[in-house]
Amino acid sequence: MLSQDNTSQGTDRSPAIDLRKINKSFGPVKANKNVDLIVAKGSIHGIIGENGAGKSTLMSILYGFYEADSGEIWVNGKLTSIHSSKDAIATGIGMVHQHFMLIDTFTVLENVMLGAEQSSSLKQSKKSARAELQRLSVEFGLAVDPDAITGDLAVGLQQRVEILKALYRGAEILILDEPTGVLTPQEVQQLFDILSALRERGVSVMLITHKLQEIIAITDEVTVMRGGTMVATRETAKTNKEELAELMVGRKVLLEVDKESANPQQVLLEAVNLTLRDSAGVARLDDVSLQVRAGEIVGIAGVSGNGQTELLDVLSGISAVQQGSVVLNGVTIDKDNVLNAKDFRHLSLGHVAEDRHKQGMVTQFSARECAIMGFQDEPEFNGRLLMDNAAVTEHCTNLMQQFDVRPNNPHLKAANFSGGNQQKLCIAREIERQPKVLLVGQPTRGVDIGAIEFIHQQIVSLRDAGNAVLVVSVELEEVMSLCDRILVMFEGRIVGEMAAVDADAQKLGLLMGNAGGDNSATGVAAQ
Amino acid sequence: MSDFMLIAISTLDATIRVSTPLILCAMAGLFSERSGIVDIGLEGKMLAGAFAAAAMAAVTGSAWMGLGAAIGVSICMALLHGFACITHKGNQVVSGLAINILASGLTVTLGIAWFHQGGQTPLLSGDARFFSIDLPGALAVADVPVLGAIYTQLISGHNALVYIAFMTVPVTWWLVYQTRFGLRLRAVGENPQAVDTAGISVFWLRYRAVICAGILCGIAGAYLSIAQNASFIREMSAGKGYIALAALIFGKWRPKTALLACLLFGFLEALTVRLEGVPLPLIGEVPAQLMQATPYILTVVLLAGFIGKAIAPKAIGIPYSKER
Numbered sequence: 001m002l003s004q005d006n007t008s009q010g011t012d013r014s015p016a017i018d019l020r021k022i023n024k025s026f027g028p029v030k031a032n033k034n035v036d037l038i039v040a041k042g043s044i045h046g047i048i049g050e051n052g053a054g055k056s057t058l059m060s061i062l063y064g065f066y067e068a069d070s071g072e073i074w075v076n077g078k079l080t081s082i083h084s085s086k087d088a089i090a091t092g093i094g095m096v097h098q099h100f101m102l103i104d105t106f107t108v109l110e111n112v113m114l115g116a117e118q119s120s121s122l123k124q125s126k127k128s129a130r131a132e133l134q135r136l137s138v139e140f141g142l143a144v145d146p147d148a149i150t151g152d153l154a155v156g157l158q159q160r161v162e163i164l165k166a167l168y169r170g171a172e173i174l175i176l177d178e179p180t181g182v183l184t185p186q187e188v189q190q191l192f193d194i195l196s197a198l199r200e201r202g203v204s205v206m207l208i209t210h211k212l213q214e215i216i217a218i219t220d221e222v223t224v225m226r227g228g229t230m231v232a233t234r235e236t237a238k239t240n241k242e243e244l245a246e247l248m249v250g251r252k253v254l255l256e257v258d259k260e261s262a263n264p265q266q267v268l269l270e271a272v273n274l275t276l277r278d279s280a281g282v283a284r285l286d287d288v289s290l291q292v293r294a295g296e297i298v299g300i301a302g303v304s305g306n307g308q309t310e311l312l313d314v315l316s317g318i319s320a321v322q323q324g325s326v327v328l329n330g331v332t333i334d335k336d337n338v339l340n341a342k343d344f345r346h347l348s349l350g351h352v353a354e355d356r357h358k359q360g361m362v363t364q365f366s367a368r369e370c371a372i373m374g375f376q377d378e379p380e381f382n383g384r385l386l387m388d389n390a391a392v393t394e395h396c397t398n399l400m401q402q403f404d405v406r407p408n409n410p411h412l413k414a415a416n417f418s419g420g421n422q423q424k425l426c427i428a429r430e431i432e433r434q435p436k437v438l439l440v441g442q443p444t445r446g447v448d449i450g451a452i453e454f455i456h457q458q459i460v461s462l463r464d465a466g467n468a469v470l471v472v473s474v475e476l477e478e479v480m481s482l483c484d485r486i487l488v489m490f491e492g493r494i495v496g497e498m499a500a501v502d503a504d505a506q507k508l509g510l511l512m513g514n515a516g517g518d519n520s521a522t523g524v525a526a527q
Numbered sequence: 528m529s530d531f532m533l534i535a536i537s538t539l540d541a542t543i544r545v546s547t548p549l550i551l552c553a554m555a556g557l558f559s560e561r562s563g564i565v566d567i568g569l570e571g572k573m574l575a576g577a578f579a580a581a582a583m584a585a586v587t588g589s590a591w592m593g594l595g596a597a598i599g600v601s602i603c604m605a606l607l608h609g610f611a612c613i614t615h616k617g618n619q620v621v622s623g624l625a626i627n628i629l630a631s632g633l634t635v636t637l638g639i640a641w642f643h644q645g646g647q648t649p650l651l652s653g654d655a656r657f658f659s660i661d662l663p664g665a666l667a668v669a670d671v672p673v674l675g676a677i678y679t680q681l682i683s684g685h686n687a688l689v690y691i692a693f694m695t696v697p698v699t700w701w702l703v704y705q706t707r708f709g710l711r712l713r714a715v716g717e718n719p720q721a722v723d724t725a726g727i728s729v730f731w732l733r734y735r736a737v738i739c740a741g742i743l744c745g746i747a748g749a750y751l752s753i754a755q756n757a758s759f760i761r762e763m764s765a766g767k768g769y770i771a772l773a774a775l776i777f778g779k780w781r782p783k784t785a786l787l788a789c790l791l792f793g794f795l796e797a798l799t800v801r802l803e804g805v806p807l808p809l810i811g812e813v814p815a816q817l818m819q820a821t822p823y824i825l826t827v828v829l830l831a832g833f834i835g836k837a838i839a840p841k842a843i844g845i846p847y848s849k850e851r
Contacts, residue, residue, distance in 0.1 A: 063724070065849060086726035101721035103714050104841075114714055115725025117707040125707060165725075 014077030016041045016173050016204035017062070022071035024057055031057040032068070033228045039173070039221075041076075044195055044205040046215040046236070049225035050248055050448040051419060055208050058225070059175050063095045064088040075173070089116075094166025095175040100158050101165075104151030108161050109133060111150050112168050129168070136167050140197055155303075156187035163194065167203075174198065175206045180214060184303055185476060185509030192218045210449075212241040212255075213477065224248055249450045259460045262484035264293035268468040269315065269349075269437045273324035276310050276492075284310040286492040287324075292437065292468040297459065299483030299500070300472045301508050307492035308472045309354060312441050315470070316351040317344035318359075329436055345374060350430035352423075354441030354472065360426045361414050368396035368410035371429050403428035404454060420451030427455060431462055438462055441472045443482070456482055476505050490514040532673070536680050538797050543685065544755060546793030547692040548573065548747040548764075552771030553778070553785045554699045555743035559605075561703065561780060562736030563716040563842040567623030568608050569744055570768025571630035576601040576748020578634035581648035581759035582641065584655040584752075593655065593753045594688075598745030604630065605741030606734075613733045616846030627768075635761045648752070648759040657686035657754035688750040695743060700782040712736055716840030719847040729847045744768075766823075773826045779837050795822045 017039040024032040032054045039045040049055045060066045062073065064082045073080050075091050082088050088095070102111050109126060112133055117125035130146055137143050144153075144160050153161070159179060166174055176195075180188045195205050195218060207219060215222050216236065224231045224247040231247050245253045269292040276285040285307050292298045302308055313319040315326060317333075318341050325334035328347045333339050341351075353359035361370040372381050372392055381392050396410035403424045405417070414422060423444070430438060440459065444452040459482065463469050473479050479486055479500075486503050488496040488511040496511035552569045559566035576597035584593030604626055611622040635646040642648050662683035668675040703709040711732055715722045719729045747767075752759040770792055778785030799818040806812045830837075 084726065085724050089726045095724065097724065101718065101724045103717045103721055105717060106714065110710060111721075114710060115722065115727045117710065120707045122705050122707060122710055169726075 014041075015039055015074075016043075016076060017206070018074035018077075019058070019062070020072040020074065022058065022061060022073075023069045024061060024066060025069055030228050032061070035071070035225075035228075035230050037223060037230065038233075039204055039206055041204055042199055042202045043220040044199055044207060044218055046207045046209065046219035046222040047225060048209060048212070048215055048222060048244060048248060050210060050450075051446060053225040053248070054228040055225055056177065057228075059095070059177060059206070059208055062088065063093060063175060089169050089171070092170060092172040093175065094169060094171025094173070096159065096162040096166065096177065096179055098178040098181065100162055102150050102158060102161060104149075106150055107147050108144055108150055108153075108164075109146040111161055112146075112165050114165075116169050132168060133164065136164055140167065140194065140201070142167075142194060154187075155182045156184070156190060159183070159187075159191065160194070163198075172202070173204045173206070175208070177208045178210070179207070180209065180211065182304070184513045185505045186513055188214070211477075212244050215244065216241060226250060245449055249448070251450070253449055254453050257456045257460060257481045260464070262296040262463065264296040264484070265466065266294055267291045267327075268294050268329055269470065270327040271311075271315065271324070272327065274311070274314055274321065274326070275323040276314060276319065277322060284492050285314065288489075288492070288494055289324075290487060290494060292470050294436070294466050294468050295463060296484045297463050297469040297471055297482060299479035299486045300470070300489055301476060301479045301486055301512060302474070302489035303512050304474045306489045306512075308441070308489055310492070311489070312351070312354060312439055312472055316349065316439055317341040342374075342377075348433075348436040350433065350435035350438040352427050352430050352438070352440040352443065354445075356422055356426050361422065363413070363415035363422075365414055366411050367400070367405075367414055367417065367425060368393050370414045371396040371399055371410070371425060373429070375429070375433075399425065399428040399432060402432070403458070418448070419446035420448045423447050423455065424451060427458060431458055434462070434465065434467065436467055438467060438469045439472075440469065442475075443471060443473060444475070444478060452478075476508055479503075480505075480508070488512055532676065534801070536676055538794075538801050540681050541797035541800065542790060542794040543681070543689060545796045546789050547689045547755075548750050548767050549771045549774055549789040549793055550692045550786060551695060551743045551747035551750065552768050553775045553789050554695045554782065555740040555747070556772055556775045557699060557703070557780060557782060557785060558712070558736045558739035558743070560775065560843055561716045561840055562712050562733045563719060563840055563845065563847070564609070564612055564733055564737055565619040565623060565844045566608070566737075566740055567620055567772065568604065568626035568768075569740075569771055570764050570766065571623075571627035572601045572604045572741060572744035573748040573751065573768050574627075574634055574762070574764040575604050575630040576745040577752035577763055578630075578638065578648070578748070578759045579745075580749035581651065581752035582637075584651050585642070585649045585758075588653070588655045590655055590657050590749075590753050594657075594746065594749045597749035597752075598742050601745030601748060602738055602741035605737040605744070609734050609737040612846060613730055613737070616848055619844055619846075631762060634759065638759065638761070646761040651753060651757045655753065656757060657688055657750075659684045659686050660690075686750075686754045688746060688754045691746060692750070695746075696782050696786045703782065708735070713840075716842055719842050723847075723849070733847075770822060770826065773830060776837050776839075777826070777829055780840065792822050792826070795825060 015038045017037065019035060019037040022032050022035040035058055047055050057066065061068045064084045064087050067083060073082060080091050082091065109129055113125055113129035118128045119125050133146050142160050142164055144157055150158060150161060179191060183191065198205055209215060219236045221233060222236050223233045224244060226248060241255060245255055271288055271290050274285050274288040275283060278284050288311060300308055314321060317339055320338050321334050325332050328344065328349060331347055357363055361373065372395065381388055393410050400408045400410065405421050405424045443455055443459065447455065459469055471483055480503050483500050486498055486500055487494050488508060490512060495514055552573055556566045556569055579600035580593035580597035583596035584590055608622050608626055611617040612619045638646040638648060665679045665683035669679040703712060711722060711727055715729055715732050723729050751763055774788035774792055775785050777788040799821060802813065802818060803815050804812065
């Protein structure tokens with residue numbers, strides 16, 4: 001499925017997209033600086049870069065969300081000006097957004113035809129749209145039930161609706177913005193098959209991602225962006241992950257986590273038959289039991305929304321135990337012994353929350369305030385009556401030095417740090433006390449490659465000091481390389497366990513979609 | 528015909544008259560809110576429309592000119608709301624309240640300045656008002672038992688605006704569910720970004736929605752001052768705009784259920800008038816104040832959870848901006 005031959009795409013040799021000297025600033029921030037980009041017709045072109053590298057801005061300019069300050073856009077050899085999405089659609093550009101642009105309450109058919117209705121009467125429009133949708137489904141192998149309610153579909157199918165939407169509008173150039181973030185490995189494979197089919201029919205695809213694996217797997221050419229500029233363009237067949245990572249970050253990066261094999265000791269954290277029901281009575285956790293031992297990192301893999309959040313909430317004392325029990329450092333917490341999150345901390349538990357903006361920090365507070373959250377009552381930060389501000393500031397300064405948080409300014413508002421530095425600050429706060437048990441939710445969500453390496457090292461060294469770590473992540477690569485043992489969650493249950501050395505994406509992916517049992521949840525059945 | 532029958536028919540007849548402005552306002556709110564714009568200013572638009580209708584009718588002597596003026600003024604108020612909330616992304620509740628306050632103050636001020644009757648407009652008569660229309664055959668079937676009475680007294684004999692109000696419901700349903708405009712309207716209230724990326728202007732779509740709301744509120748206002756009554760009286764909208772909004776939510780933002788909610792509220796109010804001073808079995812005479820408060824109490828109780836969860840359009844109240 002890699003690039004075979006894309007030289008025989010008709011007689012028109014002008015590139016599908018030719019961007020020349022695109023500049024775009026937001027206030028003092030230069031998001032795009034003299035960007036040039038050429039995308040060959042009928043090819044899959046990857047654009048890779050870290051958060052804030054300017055990928056999304058560039059695509060927004062191409063799709064008419066923003067207008068460039070200067071520069072030229074040539075589409076199929078013609079100079080075009082794109083002021084709105086309408087112009088982009090008219091030029092034959094379609095976009096599949098990271099957050100789907102779908103109306104959940106509408107049927108698939110209604111979503112596909114929205115904005116491109118053939119007639120002012122819905123009945124007429126639906127009739128012709130249905131026929132066209134049928135034709136597209138057959139031609140591109142994109143089966144989906146036109147009368148299904150979009151919100152009820154699995155994510156992979158919703159994405160298919162987005163692609164159909166673009167094709168329905170006659171898109172010959174398809175932009176996909178981080179399309180795989182919410183998909184299972186099997187759904188990713190299906191998506192890639194679709195993209196290959198599109199390429200065969202002469203559609204040019206631009207794939208925006210920060211995942212090196214995907215670039216290597218599917219693209220013909222790849223362009224790397226860093227700091228708003230184009231750093232390099234490579235033929236995918238002639239490059240590799242290491243080179244691309246180095247180009248993205250600007251220095252050599254270690255992609256694999258460097259760690260010794262684990263040496264598990266006594267059990268420090270145990271969940272026994274945990275069941276948690278939400279207000280509607282639906283079991284969010286269904287009889288979950290697990291053990292985490294000193295000196296090991298246990299990973300929980302799964303598509304987000306399968307109970308991982310609820311599990312972390314119970315294990316950290318945010319949600320009370322309803323049924324079953326938690327044993328933390330020898331103390332049993334159950335319905336008769338209810339402890340809150342603060343008590344859990346006193347039992348030497350650290351918790352790096354999944355969503356740092358909701359649970360990990362208050363973005364409107366300064367870094368030094370965020371750095372003591374959860375520990376604000378500790379004597380070291382308090383005087384007799386007031387807080388000991390000098391101690392708080394000093395504490396934060398130390399954390400920032402140890403964990404390389406930049407800029408090194410404890411008084412700066414947390415919102416003004418990049419995602420990676422916010423996460424480093426959160427992790428620093430939790431790790432600094434050397435907790436016996438550390439819970440980490442999504443350790444590297446929205447974090448740059450350079451910082452990922454650092455964060456992984458910190459987690460491993462906590463393990464090596466003889467502590468227990470539980471990691472929840474939706475990134476399979478991360479779970480496989482960071483953890484020693486992997487549990488898979490599906491619909492609130494633990495559906496599989498394996499040693500990290502035995503795991504591969506295929507095996508885990510099947511468990512994540514629960515393909516062993518019924519596979520309706522993966523959306524495969526709907527085909 | 529029994530006394531009960533007479534009372535029932537006259538109560539239902541009153542229900543129709545009382546419900547008319549509620550229905551018009553609820554349909555107005557439906558357009559606006561389905562597009563994602565909170566419309567707490569139904570009250571103000573209706574009041575301003577009522578004043579404009581009475582003033583114009585008083586000057587020109589034509590009810591239809593009055594109706595036109597009401598619609599025009601109400602659309603202007605709606606555009607003001609749109610300018611604040613759509614173009615300038617202001618808070619929709621604050622803007623709506625401002626419209627209500629503006630209407631309440633301006634109608635009285637202009638009324639005093641123009642007509643010198645303490646904020647009222649001159650009493651209208653003849654062609655300056657909408658009078659009841661006898662539907663064809665009403666007299667002929669009047670003697671047919673039950674059905675005749677229903678046709679003659681309940682269905683026939685209302686003014687044109689009542690019939691227009693009841694017609695707006697199927698028209699609204701048709702527009703919202705059977706046309707391209709309706710599809711886009713519903714879409715923009717759920718996910719304006721999806722509409723924008725589909726190449727449709729969110730602003731223009733929402734402006735059209737608030738203009739629809741303006742037209743319907745204008746008709747409601749004209750009904751109050753030149754059809755149901757014979758002049759403008761200060762604060763004559765008396766909270767009907769809010770009740771209509773409640774009915775809209777009660778009806779889960781759907782035309783048919785909103786109509787039923789309006790009829791229920793209208794019926795309660797009609798019943799209030801009917802039962803005033805009448806001793807009820809077991810309870811005795813119910814204080815008039817309590818009876819008058821019943822629709823409002825019911826609104827609170829119903830909205831507090833007796834009707835199940837009313838799921839609002841997802842993007843309601845959130846100004847749309849392209850910045851992400």
